[in-house]
Amino acid sequence: MRELSTQEKLEDLRYLFEVFRDNHPYLALKARVEGSDWLASLPEFEAWVRAAGGNQEFARAMKRIVALVNNGHTAIVGGRQWDYLKGLPRPWAREGEKTSRETVDYWFRLAQDDPLRPDPFLAVYHAGDYVVVEVAPAEETQARVRVGSRVLAVDGVPVHRYVNAHRGRGFLWYDPLRQGCFDEVLKLTGAADTVTVTLEEPDGRGSETELPRPALHWPMSYRPLPWYGEGNRVLTAVIGQGKVGYVRVPQMAADAGQDKAMLFEFFQSVRDLPSLIIDIRGNGGGNDDYWTQNLVGLLGRAERVRKPRSKLYVTWRTGRFLKPFVEAKGLTMLPPVPPDAIPPGVLPPELLAPGFESPRHFEYPIDTSSAVGYRGKVFLLVDRGVYSSAESFAAFCKATGWATVVGGCTGGDGIGHDPAVVALPNSGMLVRFPLTMGLNADWSVNEEAHTRPDVLVEQSREDLVKYVELLRSRGTLPGPTPEVDTCLRRCLEMCLEEGGC
Numbered sequence: 001m002r003e004l005s006t007q008e009k010l011e012d013l014r015y016l017f018e019v020f021r022d023n024h025p026y027l028a029l030k031a032r033v034e035g036s037d038w039l040a041s042l043p044e045f046e047a048w049v050r051a052a053g054g055n056q057e058f059a060r061a062m063k064r065i066v067a068l069v070n071n072g073h074t075a076i077v078g079g080r081q082w083d084y085l086k087g088l089p090r091p092w093a094r095e096g097e098k099t100s101r102e103t104v105d106y107w108f109r110l111a112q113d114d115p116l117r118p119d120p121f122l123a124v125y126h127a128g129d130y131v132v133v134e135v136a137p138a139e140e141t142q143a144r145v146r147v148g149s150r151v152l153a154v155d156g157v158p159v160h161r162y163v164n165a166h167r168g169r170g171f172l173w174y175d176p177l178r179q180g181c182f183d184e185v186l187k188l189t190g191a192a193d194t195v196t197v198t199l200e201e202p203d204g205r206g207s208e209t210e211l212p213r214p215a216l217h218w219p220m221s222y223r224p225l226p227w228y229g230e231g232n233r234v235l236t237a238v239i240g241q242g243k244v245g246y247v248r249v250p251q252m253a254a255d256a257g258q259d260k261a262m263l264f265e266f267f268q269s270v271r272d273l274p275s276l277i278i279d280i281r282g283n284g285g286g287n288d289d290y291w292t293q294n295l296v297g298l299l300g301r302a303e304r305v306r307k308p309r310s311k312l313y314v315t316w317r318t319g320r321f322l323k324p325f326v327e328a329k330g331l332t333m334l335p336p337v338p339p340d341a342i343p344p345g346v347l348p349p350e351l352l353a354p355g356f357e358s359p360r361h362f363e364y365p366i367d368t369s370s371a372v373g374y375r376g377k378v379f380l381l382v383d384r385g386v387y388s389s390a391e392s393f394a395a396f397c398k399a400t401g402w403a404t405v406v407g408g409c410t411g412g413d414g415i416g417h418d419p420a421v422v423a424l425p426n427s428g429m430l431v432r433f434p435l436t437m438g439l440n441a442d443w444s445v446n447e448e449a450h451t452r453p454d455v456l457v458e459q460s461r462e463d464l465v466k467y468v469e470l471l472r473s474r475g476t477l478p479g480p481t482p483e484v485d486t487c488l489r490r491c492l493e494m495c496l497e498e499g500g501c
Helices: 006-023 027-034 038-051 055-067 079-085 090-097 101-111 139-144 159-164 260-269 288-299 323-328 388-400 461-474 486-496
Strands: 121-126 129-135 150-154 173-175 180-182 194-200 206-212 235-239 244-248 275-279 312-315 360-362 377-382 404-407 420-423 430-433 437-439
Touching (some): 006 038, 006 055, 006 420, 038 055, 079 101, 090 323, 090 420, 139 206, 159 180, 235 260, 244 260, 244 486, 260 288, 275 486, 288 388, 404 486
Parallel strands (some): 244 275
Antiparallel strands (some): 150 194, 173 180, 235 244
């Protein structure tokens, strides 16, 4: 692949900037909610591109520029995404035809950053704090850092400010409860051989200590809860003294027919149980057809849906680039919401400015003709790892009452469609971005408010530590384990308590 000139690089940047400026649904929202004004940063972006000495530096600069939007559906993509475009309508396929799989993969590989140096401990985000769950095996570090400690500062910088200062180096989640961004796992950046951290130990004592960075990466046991070692395999069980069905769905598989026969058989076997738990914690999405067909479609329960509140909403930008994508998905055929049907003061300010289509009613097509006819109570377990099409399922359950949503706030950016893609004219780099903005039943933006559960339950710090200890000793959970799973334990209590089934 030939080296691009500085002028060609700048042309690609400006082309992407103009596409995002007129078509990306979240730039103004991110400036308002997260305090990062992407559109005001073009001079800085141009300086980064001018300073890029070769294709790799340019690719990494572009990756950082795209990542600064801080949206999980906004990214430079590789060859697998290019392959996927061939099965989508013409606007997607046309962008793919402007480049090639080889070119897309070339830029995707160049854009990857060098691995970070190993950290002396592992701290994960937990209820607004960063909690140490594992410590490197070096004796010096083991003596200074206790599992269960809170990280207060890194190199003298308060930890939340430290994390936000590295925006663009990776995706930062948004916590709608505490209204701030966070990294799921605290990353200690920098090239120094040591790092100074301020800790609050489990007993409340504070300390500041300088820790050496390990020379080599050390084995970590931590995996986001719940970890059954199943990869993308669905897990089913009967728990709660034989009174509660349990199904764990770790991914909304792109092949909607996958798992259908197995799930149908399981749902038939538990159709007379009074309660069923569907656990989608950590499910980053995939395809809406998976949950509409394999979960709602197979279980049925249409009579439990609150019809007046069953609608969700979508809107989109009115830019020229986006228009063929919108038309190909049939979005213009969705019924618009009459202005007098929108309560005053509920729309986010972005939708009151020019450049957005009026909100449209959006409903998921669900066929329950083959349902088992389950009539018990369904609970949906969620956490911040629920995203994209899994988020859509959570939003559907919350809006309709199809299931009682239990757990932490979800990850957002659901209620939508396949992201749009743009091929850059000189490099052939392929970038995706959200096609629509999804709105919850209360008119809040799903990317901002996410889905707040009906029953808010966050993992306790004590259970978090016990959970990692169990992973360290066994490698996986043996199955649903309420002893170390605060959310599952509370959900089981709700199933079994009088009147809860």
